[in-house]
Amino acid sequence: MSVSYQAIFWNRQKKIYDVTIVAGVVLYLAAFAGVGALLHPDATAETLLIRGLGTLALLMLHIILAIGPVCRLDPRFLPLLYNRRHLGVAMFTITLSHGVFSLVQFHSGGDVNPLVSLLSSNQRIDSLTHFPFQQLGFFALIIFFLMAATSHDFWLHTLSPRVWKTLHMGVYIAYALVFAHVCLGALQSELSPILPAILALGLATITTLHLLAARKESAVDRMQLNAAAEGFLDAGAIDSISEKCARVVTLGSERVAIFRYDGKVSAVSNVCRHQNGPLGEGKIVDGCITCPWHGYQYIPETGASPPPFPEKVETYRTRVANGRVWIHPQAHPPGTRIEPAVIA
């Protein structure tokens, strides 16, 4: 959160996150090379490296894809989300290394440009066994490149959160391409049951997590509020909202976070201006609603970030009566001050 542009704001947590990633990468590659050399003494160093990088990239992609739904299902995993982009860029680097080594190993010995060779040497799209699987990996790599290149907040602000999010949902297409790349590539030459078993386990885990998270979100979207006088809607008992926390309700297609704090109630849009994070799953810290994803803050009464920060979200009128919270579905323009309802 900043008024002026800042390249990267390094803090202790980011450093720990990145050191953990680098240590994990080094340990995995060392273990893969060591075990691989023992089990396959005839394998060349290049082959071990290509396979080690490939399997590592696949593992990292699974972890990246699991972080989102796991955080939706259990907020205790949120610290993994804060710097997920670092993991994404690391995964892209590993995938790029896998691609470059493969290109050199399999396509640089002829008199044709290696990239031309990659894209044209195999055109057997009519055969599953001989399918040009390397091209699938190449297209996935292009998507990962676009994601890594636009991972910085500069691009988030330039493209807008909606466009940026849509672009980064390309990771699902990339996952499908990588999955096909492995199924039609490594799986066709490796008859061991271990690789398909791991691939199936990874797919089952990722799809189950995403579908469970989607079901949880659907339940919030389907929630119907009872209407009352003057257009206010019943948003539930005040006691159901913990101090300095929120309850999320759906008004039409919009989600609203109703916060309880210091004997008052305020409601703002649930969508953080930074990355569309769920404000209602955050807390009030130092008097400000704090997004659980990256710590962007908003004043509950106005929906505006504290000066000098420019972010603003929509605000809503609230009432408290007979132990229940009532909310008016009319959104006020971002940053509009609305007097909080007082809990009697």
Add this chain to the structure above:
Amino acid sequence: MTAPLRRTHRVVWTVLALLLPLLLAASLAVRTDSTPINRELHLP
């Protein structure tokens, strides 16, 4: 504001959950040993 993204997300993962297992099964069904044993070869 984020409802369309959630809907897209749900549809994408439903489709992937159906298609990718089929792809895995198909790829396992067609795979053959890439280095079959040469029965004509008799090493000392």
